[in-house]
Amino acid sequence: MHADEVSLQSLIESESAAEPAFVFDGTPVSRAEFAGKVGQTTAWLAAQGIGRGDVVAVWLVNRVEWIALLLAAARRGAIVAAVNTRYRSAEVEHLLKLSGAKLLMIEAAFRSIDFAAILADIARDEVPALQKLAVVGAATIPAQWPCVHFDAFDKPYPPALSQGEVDLPVLLYTTSGTTKGPKLVAHSQRTLATHARAVAVALRLSPQRHALLAMLPFCGTFGMTSLLGFIAAGATVHVLDAFEAAPALKILGEHKITHSFGSDEMFRRILALTSAPRPFPHVEVCGFAAFQPGWRELAAEAEARGLPLFGLYGSSEVQALFSIARPGDAFADRIEGGGQPMSPDAKVRVRDTETRELAAPGVSGEIEISAPSRFLGYFGNPEATRDAITSDGFFRTGDIGRLRGDGSFVYETRAGDAMRLGGFLVAPGEIEDELKSCDGVADAQVVAVDLKGQARCVAFVIPADAPPQQETLIARLRERLAGYKVPARLYIVDAFPVTDSANGVKIQRAKLRAMAMERIATE
Template sequence: MSQNDRTLQSLLATGINGEPVFVFDGTAVSHADFSCKVDQAAAWLAAHGIGRGDVVAVWLVNRIEWIALLFAAARLGAIVAAVNTRYRSAEVAHLLRLSGARLLVTEATFRSIDFAAILADVPKADVPTLQTVAVVGVDTIPTVWPSIRFDAFEKPYPPAPALYGDVDLPVLLYTTSGTTRGPKLVAHSQATLATHAVSVARALALAPERHSLLAMLPFCGTFGMTGLLAFLAAGVTVHVVDAFEAAPAFKILTEQEITHSFGSDEMFRRILALTDAPRPFPHAQVFGFAAFQPGWREFALEAEARGMSLFGLYGSSEVQALFSIGRSDAAFADRIEAGGWPMSPEAEVRVRDTETGALAAPGVSGEIEIGAPSRFLGYFNNAEATSEAILADGFFRTGDIGRLRDDGSFVYETRAGDAMRLGGFLVAPGEIEDELKSCAGVADAQVVAVDLKGQARCVAFVIAGTVPPQQDAMIARLRERLAGYKVPARIYFVDAFPVTDSANGVKIQRAKLRAMAMEQIAGE
């Protein structure tokens, strides 16, 4: 594969003439339209001083501007840092600071999200590299940084050179959880993105005349972006929802005869609940899902009976989403398990026994290690974390526990360590704990995830200082500083945390904390 075949631009080469590449809220965007918008976005970026190696943070819902900016940045050799639309001030500040972004492209408001107000709560001193905030749809917003209108599609700018540069350099930064405060930035290149997109398109045997995609996951994460790029590579029309809501998704699925979609079990559950029809989606072929909620197996069985065939998946920011998938010819119980077969024929999965350090035989659980063309370059500006995650032979230590099957597939079982899956996102406890400890009157804090009314929620245990904190004030502060799914559903005050002594020091007994949380909740 030549260097030109590994650019994002190369993904636009396939498609049926005249067919749309995207449909946003009923508005079709053809290949020619999209290419024009990429040209315009590249010209706009260049006119505002963005060039090779510069970082542009994109904080938008699923809009055509998002994708155009990514392809435009790739043309200029620049880098896009994807900002989660559910982030609040502390998280936005961390990402902007860590990425070194010079420019932020955002919008003023969207539904209940007040982007401008959140940004106003970010101290300028915390983000020393940011120079300009560009806003889609309005001329300006109140901000301590110079604010301009993103008018790339509204007025002409001098054409930008098509540099592309080294396709193995960073072009997109995802966020991922760590064990310390704030997420790390996962760096991907045009080569890792484009080659994986082509692998997924081939593995799913996508064809523009037969298939269509409902893109209902956010572009800011690998789950949403990978599906988008793969179907773009195949020339398949992508119907986009700006942010997930069950009713609009259901309407597109039925009216547009959608064949493929990807999401969480809860998203598909909400869609299916909108109809009593025995088989509401007769054109559905592959609905890939990540299981985040209790009872997902029972739901998958119900969905199967109603013609919604769910396929288990595996992926991460580091190896990209849709890394693997269940097969249609597998037994139902195996098909819906997270894991499956890698999309790329060049990908390798192995399992290492966490006690002996030896590679594990099929059926033996251990840490999943992956070598693949979709693997990330490293953690942006974090060589130490990169060296810990990528082994000498190039395999990535996933931090996930799973096992191999005899047929060449694998099963993801659970996340190693203490990371929590909240709201569909992997969250480090330390991130929430640090915010709790910054609240007045809090001496120490620990958080765990529990099943609360069928949803994974965060519960906090707090040791008070000399002046006890006010719970309402703590919750209010956390809601300002963190995404809603990270805000504890309960806060319990304790005199001390349960601990155990080990050779490496005193360790918090998180299992005991979870049991304490469930006992308290049961008592309520």
């Protein structure tokens, strides 16, 4: 396929596209307007000295500037590092350091998030590559770095040359790691655009008949992939800056939305706000990821009320919406994670975790994937990339599942110790390292438990000398980490349960989880 056909720019050039391209908070943005904004943003980036290979960290909620920045960076040959707006200082610092970001795009303020206060807790010498901040929504914010105002939409800048190449990194997602902080997953224009087109074709999207409610954050592959798929289809996208159930309910009901994607908890909260028996007559597909207990019961209720939930599968490495259940599947099969790959060129196999041989249909093992949507590698980490990809090009997902025999597969669980908290995959080591950096903590272990129907983490701490104050530790973590990573309980212990194996002494995480549940039950 010609390079022009797999660029991000090509996705917005559909001749049969619906109008408007986007609706942000009730404000429509036409395709011509958006194309103009991308051109203006490209010129603005060039005026800031951003060119081929430079990294721009984008710490914004869902807004038109986010999408314009991604397409403009692609034109300049630059790389966007997506920053979760729920991140706090330790996480932002890690991402800026790992990516080598030269410029940070930042919100002036959003609801209760004080971006300036979070930045104030980051030592400037820890992120030496960062040269300046660009503020969206205000002229400046208090900061240690020079600030400029993002005024690309208001002020003309000299036109800039395109320097993009479709097979170089253009977007970095964060993903869970085994040590402090996540790795950065690199995607190119080709991997993003090719998968976006595959999504549009597999879902049989029609520009005039279909519309998306985008309620997931653009900083993650779940939100970005669904967005790009509908841009590729030329369908209108209604965008929430950040998820809230009430405005989501309003848009679903008033704008003939046919598709939306989100977590089970999002759809649960939307349904809870209306007593109408079938409140969404136009909805055809709601792709969902099951993160909370009781998701099967939710799917059954949603089905009875005309909100069809479809199980799907994805990851930062192979992108979200990698696969989805099909409309003709039996209900019990349709709501399972997994499904049929979107791309006809994708291949899924399962490897027996004990014999290391490929498993037959129906036998559980580690899911391995080869697909056009597969990532380039972990940014700046060739060793981790080599470990993640087989000699014949399949990505080792670290997820357990089984093949069905009809080309589809079922996702069952995560192979490793990563925890699903607040809808995000989190490595225990990230929270443990923060705890171990606190005064009075010799060692720490973190496990996930079901607490009142929600997945929460519980920490076990071995004190260095005098036991640290639990309130102090929790307060410290609240300053340094996103709220969903802060332990719901913190217990002081003398030692962790361990077992000896041929490979050394291992922490018995299953026993820690049992200990956590026992202690919670007695409270």
